[in-house]
Amino acid sequence: MAHTCEYPRPALTVDCVVFGFDGTGLQVLAIRRGIEPFLGSWALPGGFVRMDEDLESAARRELEEETGLRDVFLEQLYTFGAPDRDPRGRVVSVAWFALVRPDRHPAKGDTDASDATWFEVGRLPALAFDHDLILRAALDRLRGKIRYQPVGFELLPKRFTLTQLQDLYEAILGRPVDKRNFRKKLLAFDFLVPLDEFTGGAHRPARLHRFDRRKYDAHLKRGFLFEL
Amino acid sequence: MAHTCEYPRPALTVDCVVFGFDGTGLQVLAIRRGIEPFLGSWALPGGFVRMDEDLESAARRELEEETGLRDVFLEQLYTFGAPDRDPRGRVVSVAWFALVRPDRHPAKGDTDASDATWFEVGRLPALAFDHDLILRAALDRLRGKIRYQPVGFELLPKRFTLTQLQDLYEAILGRPVDKRNFRKKLLAFDFLVPLDEFTGGAHRPARLHRFDRRKYDAHLKRGFLFEL
DNA sequence: GCAAAAGTGTTTATGTTACACCCATGT
DNA sequence: ACATGGGTGTAACATAAACACTTTTGC
Numbered sequence: 001m002a003h004t005c006e007y008p009r010p011a012l013t014v015d016c017v018v019f020g021f022d023g024t025g026l027q028v029l030a031i032r033r034g035i036e037p038f039l040g041s042w043a044l045p046g047g048f049v050r051m052d053e054d055l056e057s058a059a060r061r062e063l064e065e066e067t068g069l070r071d072v073f074l075e076q077l078y079t080f081g082a083p084d085r086d087p088r089g090r091v092v093s094v095a096w097f098a099l100v101r102p103d104r105h106p107a108k109g110d111t112d113a114s115d116a117t118w119f120e121v122g123r124l125p126a127l128a129f130d131h132d133l134i135l136r137a138a139l140d141r142l143r144g145k146i147r148y149q150p151v152g153f154e155l156l157p158k159r160f161t162l163t164q165l166q167d168l169y170e171a172i173l174g175r176p177v178d179k180r181n182f183r184k185k186l187l188a189f190d191f192l193v194p195l196d197e198f199t200g201g202a203h204r205p206a207r208l209h210r211f212d213r214r215k216y217d218a219h220l221k222r223g224f225l226f227e228l
Numbered sequence: 229m230a231h232t233c234e235y236p237r238p239a240l241t242v243d244c245v246v247f248g249f250d251g252t253g254l255q256v257l258a259i260r261r262g263i264e265p266f267l268g269s270w271a272l273p274g275g276f277v278r279m280d281e282d283l284e285s286a287a288r289r290e291l292e293e294e295t296g297l298r299d300v301f302l303e304q305l306y307t308f309g310a311p312d313r314d315p316r317g318r319v320v321s322v323a324w325f326a327l328v329r330p331d332r333h334p335a336k337g338d339t340d341a342s343d344a345t346w347f348e349v350g351r352l353p354a355l356a357f358d359h360d361l362i363l364r365a366a367l368d369r370l371r372g373k374i375r376y377q378p379v380g381f382e383l384l385p386k387r388f389t390l391t392q393l394q395d396l397y398e399a400i401l402g403r404p405v406d407k408r409n410f411r412k413k414l415l416a417f418d419f420l421v422p423l424d425e426f427t428g429g430a431h432r433p434a435r436l437h438r439f440d441r442r443k444y445d446a447h448l449k450r451g452f453l454f455e456l
Numbered sequence: 457g458c459a460a461a462a463g464t465g466t467t468t469a470t471g472t473t474a475c476a477c478c479c480a481t482g483t
Numbered sequence: 484a485c486a487t488g489g490g491t492g493t494a495a496c497a498t499a500a501a502c503a504c505t506t507t508t509g510c
Contacts, residue, residue, distance in 0.1 A: 008279045009237040012320060051236045051318055055309035079307045079322050081283035090279055092240060092322075094307050163489075180491070181473070203488045204480035391462075408464070409500065431461045432507040 010081070010090040014059040015046030015131065017077065017138035018069065018098040020105055021155040023164065025120045026171050028135065029100075030127065031066055032115035037087050038128035044135070045116065046093065059096045067116040068106045073099040073154040078137050085130045093129075097138040099154035146172050148226050150191075153211040161199060161206040162186070169228075185228065191215040238309070238318040242287040243274030243359065245305065245366035246297065246326040248333055249383040251392065253348045254399045256363065257328075258355065259294055260343035265315050266356035272363070273344065274321065287324045295344040296334045301327040301382040306365050313358045321357075325366040327382035374400050376454050378419075381439040389427060389434035390414070397456075413456070419443040 018029035030042040045066040049058040056074065063069050074096055081092040106116060119125070121139065126132060145151050152168050153160075166182050186192050191212045198205035246257035258270040273294040277286040284302065291297050302324055309320040334344060347353070349367065354360060373379055380396050381388075394410050414420050419440045426433035 007239065007276045010240050010277065010279065011235060012238050012240065048235045049238065049309070049320075051238065052311050054311060055307065055320070076306060078304060079283065081277070081322070083280050083282060092277075092283070094309070094320075161489085178474075179489095180475085183490085184492090185472090200481095201488090202482055203486085204482095204490080206489055389462085406500075406502085407462095408502085411463080412465090413499090429461090430509055431459085432463080432509095434462060 010092045011086075011088075012049045013046055013091055013093040014049055014055060014062055014096060015044045015093050015134060016059055016063050016074075016096045016098050017044055017135055018063070018067065018072070018100055019138070019142060019155065020100045020102065020118055021168050021171065022102065022118070023167065024171070025122075027118040028121055028124060029067060029116055029118055030124065031117075033128060034115075041128040042117075042119075042125050043128035044095075044131045049094075055094050056096075059094075063098065069098070069100060069104065072104070073151065077134070077141060080130055080134060082130065093134075095134045095137070097141060099151060101155065101157055103157050143172055143174075147228055150211065150216060150226055159195060159197065159208040159210050161208060163206060165209075189216075189219070189226075191219065238320045239314075239316075240277045241274055241319055241321040242277055242283060242290055242324060243272045243321050243362055244287055244291050244302075244324045244326050245272055245363055246291070246295065246300070246328055247366070247370060247383065248328045248330065248346055249396050249399065250330065250346070251395065252399070253350075255346040256349055256352060257295060257344055257346055258352065259345075261356060262343075269356040270345075270347075270353050271356035272323075272359045277322075283322050284324075287322075291326065297326070297328060297332065300332070301379065305362070305369060308358055308362060310358065321362075323362045323365070325369060327379060329383065329385055331385050371400055371402075375456055378439065378444060378454055387423060387425065387436040387438050389436060391434060393437075417444075417447070417454075419447065 020027040020029065029045065031045050033039055033041050033043050045063055046059075047062045047066070049055060053061070055076070059074060060070075063072070063074075075098075077095040077097045079092060079094045083090060085091065085093070105118070124135070127135065142151075146169065152165060152172070155168055156164055162183055165186070166177055166179065169182070170177050187194075193210050193212050195208045195210060197208045199208065248255040248257065257273065259273050261267055261269050261271050273291055274287075275290045275294070277283060281289070283304070287302060288298075291300070291302075303326075305323040305325045307320060307322045311318055313319065313321070333346070352363070355363065370379075374397065380393060380400070383396055384392055390411055393414070394405055394407065397410070398405050415422075421438050421440050423436045423438060425436045427436065
């Protein structure tokens with residue numbers, strides 16, 4: 001296996017925009033940088049791609065190393081390569097976005113290395129490098145995607161109430177949604193399965209549901225579109 | 229500006245999937261490779277990213293060098309980085325897709341270097357590297373995109389007939405479209421402007437139209453969606 | 457005058473929106 | 484018994500789908 005040494009090479013990193021949902025607002029995970037440049041600033045989790053490593057593997061590895069998160073929904077977002085985006089020199093970054101269920105959220109100080117912290121989207125400090133730009137791109141993608149792919153379920157516990165689901169949609173879309181129409185539409189699909197389990201709590205118990213990926217995939221193959 | 233030399237670096241390339249439309253079928257531009265590896269095979273136009281160069285600039289530069297094409301619609305597609313995708317070693321490629329109007333198609337042998345040739349999608353020879361995979365991703369993207377963004381106009385001359393537009397949609401979507409409903413829907417938007425010019429030819433002349441990007445952008449800002 | 461492509465409306469079915477009250481539980 | 488969030492149906496409206504014939508031109 002010959003090497004391609006004829007050209008100088010940019011360094012290559014991965015960065016992850018990790019979204020979570022706490023029942024009220026959409027959240028993003030940031031870590032405090034422990035080294036220069038931008039020492040002490042907040043940044044997206046990420047790091048250098050190894051020579052023998054798939055890009056997705058690199059993203060998953062960095063995510064686990066820096067936040068303790070494993071087995072999350074992960075999708076490639078965009079590759080950022082402005083020549084001056086890193087003060088250390090030419091660094092191209094393949095950005096990813098991840099969706100994490102609340103029961104998997106790392107507690108504060110959960111992992112050794114991590115000052116990983118959840119921030120409400122919109123109450124986020126300025127980020128290092130061009131990470132504000134990356135975050136913006138991830139948000140746009142999420143808002144677009146939620147409307148025609150059932151990614152919302154990746155942000156909720158496996159069993160959830162319809163009110164939780166609706167709150168999530170309202171948080172992401174940034175506008176209110178009619179309760180009756182929302183339920184009618186979703187339950188018309190058979191991949192949202194009502195369970196015979198209910199929440200406890202101070203008031204009337206709410207029925208729990210789960211997302212049936214099998215049934216959803218079956219619909220997909222018949223060339224079907226989700227939409228809202 | 230310090231260098232980040234702590235890590236071995238993958239080489240970085242760009243590859244472009246260039247789509248065209250000849251009035252009947254969707255086409256893709258491929259070039260015959262003049263060097264190893266895959267010497268003599270067909271491949272997507274592309275090449276190495278320079279150290280001081282934006283990713284998009286690199287894609288545009290390679291496109292012009294290898295096919296003579298300039299000022300085309302260009303959008304980042306996906307970044308491919310499987311460790312074994314290039315026999316020369318680790319090469320990560322940022323893939324782009326481009327749409328080209330027929331009046332700008334390079335004639336055969338138009339540019340010096342180029343054996344650039346149009347192939348009907350589906351009658352394409354096997355491509356070098358993982359370029360078949362890249363092409364597939366580009367096709368999926370185009371088919372998805374055409375339904376909610378007016379990218380079709382980037383594949384037609386500036387002035388076009390509604391039949392041409394419909395033929396294009398049918399070619400990309402791979403299914404027939406009802407003529408009356410198609411026209412009704414598109415003309416309901418004001419960004420498709422009928423002109424007082426007509427085609428010549430053997431039969432009844434067809435009215436030419438143009439796409440008014442200004443009006444379309446105005447609609448976009450009012451939070452409007454295109455949809456088929 | 458005929459072959460070939462351009463152009464045009466109406467009806468029906470389907471999906472979307474708007475909207476207000478009763479229910480079950482814990483305290 | 485009351486406060487809180489859970490749950491339900493219908494009518495008006497808008498959008499999408501199905502469908503066939505007339506027009507204009509070149510030959």
